Amino acid sequence: MKYILKAIFIAFVITSCLSQAAAEDTSTENIAADPRISLGLNAAEKAEFLSEMRQMLTSIQGILAGLGEKNPNLIAESARTSGNRMARATPDSVRQKLPQSFKDIGGPTHMMFEELAIRAETDDMDMLASFTSELMQQCLSCHAIFKTD
Numbered sequence: 001m002k003y004i005l006k007a008i009f010i011a012f013v014i015t016s017c018l019s020q021a022a023a024e025d026t027s028t029e030n031i032a033a034d035p036r037i038s039l040g041l042n043a044a045e046k047a048e049f050l051s052e053m054r055q056m057l058t059s060i061q062g063i064l065a066g067l068g069e070k071n072p073n074l075i076a077e078s079a080r081t082s083g084n085r086m087a088r089a090t091p092d093s094v095r096q097k098l099p100q101s102f103k104d105i106g107g108p109t110h111m112m113f114e115e116l117a118i119r120a121e122t123d124d125m126d127m128l129a130s131f132t133s134e135l136m137q138q139c140l141s142c143h144a145i146f147k148t149d
């Protein structure tokens with residue numbers, strides 16, 4: 001009798017766990033589909049593209065460190081790695097797939113990194129911080145619209 005009760009209890013625990021798992025499964029159906037526009041990059045293009053993105057994040061980190069240290073050279077050097085140099089380095093196969101609406105945000109973003117590098121020579125740190133925030137609006141605008149695949 002004791003064993004039967006135990007078996008019933010275990011069966012009860014297992015079924016309640018399973019039904020909970022099933023409930024979690026169906027809850028993903030309520031998540032809206034990703035509405036961002038796909039750039040349709042292949043695996044190699046995506047790897048290259050995302051490594052440029054991570055470089056831009058590295059630039060932002062260097063810029064913030066430079067602002068904290070009040071070090072204009074660090075700000076300028078960090079900004080330049082994501083400026084024209086990066087724009088020119090984008091492989092042709094990736095460039096050809098990028099729609100004009102993407103380039104309209106991406107091109108000015110690289111130019112703003114170049115502008116920040118120049119402004120680092122003359123502007124106050126708080127002005128440079130505000131400009132960095134403006135620059136990062138570009139990251140937000142583009143991320144809201146596009147995805148790689």
Ligand code: HEC
Pocket residue numbers: 050051053054056057060102103105106107109135136138139140142143146147148149
């Ligand atoms: C013109 C468009 C555009 C701009 C501007 C842009 N990004 Fe991106 N970024 C993307 C897209 C598209 C992805 C891929 C998103 C996806 O597939 O989910 C991405 C992904 C990333 C990733 C993820 C990298 C990885 O390895 O997964 C980082 C980090 C990133 N961006 C940083 C930045 C930063 C920082 C800025 C601004 C300084 C920036 N991006 C500006 C389009 C842009």
